[in-house]
Amino acid sequence: MADRITWYDILGISPGAASDTVLRAYSDKARALERTQIAGVPSDVSQAATRGRLALDAAWLILGNPAERGQYDEQIGVARKGTGLVRSGPTLSRRRAALAVVARGRPDPLEALGALADWLAPGRKPPRRSRFLTVPDVRGLFFGPCQDVLAKAGFRISTVLLTEQPMPVEGLVVDLSPAPGKTVRRFSTVTVQVWHPPRPRPRRR
Numbered sequence: 243m244a245d246r247i248t249w250y251d252i253l254g255i256s257p258g259a260a261s262d263t264v265l266r267a268y269s270d271k272a273r274a275l276e277r278t279q280i281a282g283v284p285s286d287v288s289q290a291a292t293r294g295r296l297a298l299d300a301a302w303l304i305l306g307n308p309a310e311r312g313q314y315d316e317q318i319g320v321a322r323k324g325t326g327l328v329r330s331g332p333t334l335s336r337r338r339a340a341l342a343v344v345a346r347g348r349p350d351p352l353e354a355l356g357a358l359a360d361w362l363a364p365g366r367k368p369p370r371r372s373r374f375l376t377v378p379d380v381r382g383l384f385f386g387p388c389q390d391v392l393a394k395a396g397f398r399i400s401t402v403l404l405t406e407q408p409m410p411v412e413g414l415v416v417d418l419s420p421a422p423g424k425t426v427r428r429f430s431t432v433t434v435q436v437w438h439p440p441r442p443r444p445r446r447r
Contacts, residue, residue, distance in 0.1 A: 246362070246394070247362060247387055247390045247391055247394070248318055248362070249300070249301040249304050249305055249314065249362065250301075250305065251386070251387045251390055252297050252298065252300075252301040252362075252383070252384075252387050253267040253268055253271065253298070253301050253302075253305065254267055254271070254384070254386050254387075254412070255267045257315060257318075257320045261308070264302075264305045264306060265306065268298060268301065268302045268305075268306065270411070271294075271298050271384060271412070272295065272298050274409075274411045274412070274414070274438075274439055275291045275294050275295050275298070275414070279439040280439075283437075286416050286417055287404075287414075287416050287437050289381070289382075290381050290382045290414055290415065290416045290417075290437070291382070291414060292382070293381060293382020293383075294382040294383065294384065294414050296382070297382060297383060372428070373427060373428055374425050374426065374427055374428065375395055375396055375397065375425070375426060375427070375428050375430070376423060376424070376425050377397075377418065377420050377421065377422050377423060377424045377425075377426060377432060378391055378392070378395060378422065379422035379423070380392065380415050380418065380422075380434075381415055381416060381417060381418065381422070382414070382415065383414075383415050384412045384413065384414055384415070385401075385412055385413045385414075385415060385434070385436050386412060388415045388434060392432055392434075396428040396429060397428075397429070397430060397431070397432045398429055398430065398431040398432070399431070399432055399434060400431050400432070400433040400434070401433070401434050401436055402433060402434070402435045402436065403436055403438070404416060404435055404436060404437045404438075405437055405438040405439070405440050406440070407440055407441045408438030408439070408440060408441065409438055409439045409440065409441050411438060411439065413436035413437060413438045414436065414437050414438070415434055415435070415436055415437075416435045416436065416437045417434075417435040418432055418433060418434045418435065419432070419433045419435075420432065
């Protein structure tokens with residue numbers, strides 16, 4: 243799966259992570275997007291946070307459920323034997339794999355995440371490599387998976403930090419330039435605007 247990202251990448255963990263590690267990764271990232279953290283932020287940050295929560299919840303929907311996680315591991319070519327991980331071929335059809343994140347009538351998070359579906363859905367081919375690339379819409383991703391998507395697609399990355407005194411947590415991608423959907427040459431530089439929750443101001447005595 244070196245040519246795409248997975249729900250593990252969204253949470254910043256490895257496929258072999260223990261269940262409590264999955265929960266901790268999800269909780270830590272979700273905490274950074276709580277309403278108290280984004281109260282009063284500009285609308286673009288609020289929209290990115292909404293997308294970010296959707297991505298995190300979709301990852302937790304799969305990885306927080308042992309049965310669905312096991313099925314997903316098979317879909318992405320990783321299966322568990324004992325305490326280790328081994329490679330395995332995909333076992334589900336492309337249609338079923340693309341809809342694997344849907345459970346019991348819930349909306350499809352991949353559809354809501356738009357262009358990221360090609361990077362996240364097992365069974366789908368990653369974007370074809372050519373001299374020209376379409377800038378993917380990575381708004382709402384944390385910086386780590388955003389970096390994975392852009393680098394694997396063939397972009398160079400420049401970063402602009404939006405928060406003067408950020409908390410020591412992974413930043414959220416708010417916007418990028420060139421704009422999502424624009425066609426540019428391979429190895430063009432994409433400038434990513436990254437927001438962090440600000441450090442709490444010390445209380446005055």
